[in-house]
Amino acid sequence: MVAGLSGNTGHIPDCPECCKHGLGLIPGCPGTYLVLSERFGPVPVLPRASFGSRGADAPFPVVVFVHGESYEWNAGSPYDGSVLASWGHVIAITFNYRLGILGFLRTRLGSQDLDFGTGDIVTLLRWVQDNAAAFGGDPKRVTVLGHDTGAALASTLLLSPLSRGLFQHVVLMSGTVLSPWATVQNPWDLRATVSHQLGCHVSAPGDQDLAPCLRRLPLEALLFLPRFGPSIPLPGLEPARVALEKATDPFVRCPLLLGVHTTESYDDFNNQDIQYGFEEEQRNRVLRTFVRNAYVFHLNEIFSTVRNEYTDWEKPVAHPINLRDNTLEALSDGHTVAPLVQLARAHARRGAPTYLFHFAHQTRDSLYPQRLGSVRGEGLPYLLGLPLVAGEPHFPHNYSRQDVAVAEATINYLCNFARTG
Numbered sequence: 001m002v003a004g005l006s007g008n009t010g011h012i013p014d015c016p017e018c019c020k021h022g023l024g025l026i027p028g029c030p031g032t033y034l035v036l037s038e039r040f041g042p043v044p045v046l047p048r049a050s051f052g053s054r055g056a057d058a059p060f061p062v063v064v065f066v067h068g069e070s071y072e073w074n075a076g077s078p079y080d081g082s083v084l085a086s087w088g089h090v091i092a093i094t095f096n097y098r099l100g101i102l103g104f105l106r107t108r109l110g111s112q113d114l115d116f117g118t119g120d121i122v123t124l125l126r127w128v129q130d131n132a133a134a135f136g137g138d139p140k141r142v143t144v145l146g147h148d149t150g151a152a153l154a155s156t157l158l159l160s161p162l163s164r165g166l167f168q169h170v171v172l173m174s175g176t177v178l179s180p181w182a183t184v185q186n187p188w189d190l191r192a193t194v195s196h197q198l199g200c201h202v203s204a205p206g207d208q209d210l211a212p213c214l215r216r217l218p219l220e221a222l223l224f225l226p227r228f229g230p231s232i233p234l235p236g237l238e239p240a241r242v243a244l245e246k247a248t249d250p251f252v253r254c255p256l257l258l259g260v261h262t263t264e265s266y267d268d269f270n271n272q273d274i275q276y277g278f279e280e281e282q283r284n285r286v287l288r289t290f291v292r293n294a295y296v297f298h299l300n301e302i303f304s305t306v307r308n309e310y311t312d313w314e315k316p317v318a319h320p321i322n323l324r325d326n327t328l329e330a331l332s333d334g335h336t337v338a339p340l341v342q343l344a345r346a347h348a349r350r351g352a353p354t355y356l357f358h359f360a361h362q363t364r365d366s367l368y369p370q371r372l373g374s375v376r377g378e379g380l381p382y383l384l385g386l387p388l389v390a391g392e393p394h395f396p397h398n399y400s401r402q403d404v405a406v407a408e409a410t411i412n413y414l415c416n417f418a419r420t421g
Helices: 016-021 082-088 100-104 116-135 149-159 187-198 211-215 240-246 271-276 280-294 299-309 320-349 380-384 401-420
Strands: 046-051 060-066 091-096 137-147 169-173 256-261 354-359
Touching (some): 060 116, 060 149, 082 091, 082 380, 082 401, 091 116, 100 116, 116 149, 137 149, 137 380, 137 401, 149 169, 149 240, 169 401, 187 211, 240 320, 256 320, 271 320, 299 320, 320 354, 354 401
Parallel strands (some): 060 091, 137 169
């Protein structure tokens, strides 16, 4: 529920995809209707808002956090925006949206309709426009903050004419629609796989929608299926790189803030690889796999170029740790940093304010190797201000005074951007 409307900031039901990851199947899913009150009516998303006491700063800027980590699992519920709201004098909203097959399967053959996951985000933003003023928010100063896969979805909306007027500022952390992992390239092949595995074969000519068949199946039958993610085109949106050149509002109007970490590819490797490194054979195999997944033509030439560029030729011996570091850097640049820079350049070229920051701070007593610098996701607690409350309730940690100071500065930067762009 929305804090302040009902006085209840309790846990919001999570997506049922979480049961695949041992988190338990929790009844309810984003997209089911929750009646907040007769005044606000039913909303097909489940938002939770946090805000400080009203004062001279009201109406407050609104920060809408789109969670990431995966297109398959996670929720907005664990991310508490209370510190961000009270310290930065903003309204912070977290919410859940449908994931996996429930969020991103295109059930109708050839359809360019908005998928349910992205549609949940659009619906939430429309709800904010309609209701922000009722709890002290300014609907003309709405900032979308996306992290990881949430950033990819937020950048998709930045390019889409469907988002016109729904937000004024965008913050993307560790993700963009241009990243090779951001979208599903062949949604119709995935649809065919689902149809075959579940026996949902359309019979009547012209009846190309799998949804009626899928609705008759138990939820448990749907959650073992292969990985899902958003696909382009969306309504009115061409392939991402084409859309960059043709995009109008909101892309050419909204100020954009983009953030990266030092090592964005940390989670691409297991603990043994991180601790001990690996040999050239594995390095080559990893880079070839990345090139094959990210590109279509000239694969050998691209692989050779990447390998040569990310080899330290001054070291006569290729030590496993050095090979690890170089490979982590290559993958970080390839699947996160370079797409973010490309989006930043295109955005700046169209005339809108564009900012890029590198979150390089390493948390004291972190489990991550100091040699690797900041890793993907390490900056998110600082954006939410969690070091100011020792990471409670969901991310407890023994933060140092320096960590707290960095969190304060990070919140100030973010909230000033939300306030003025």
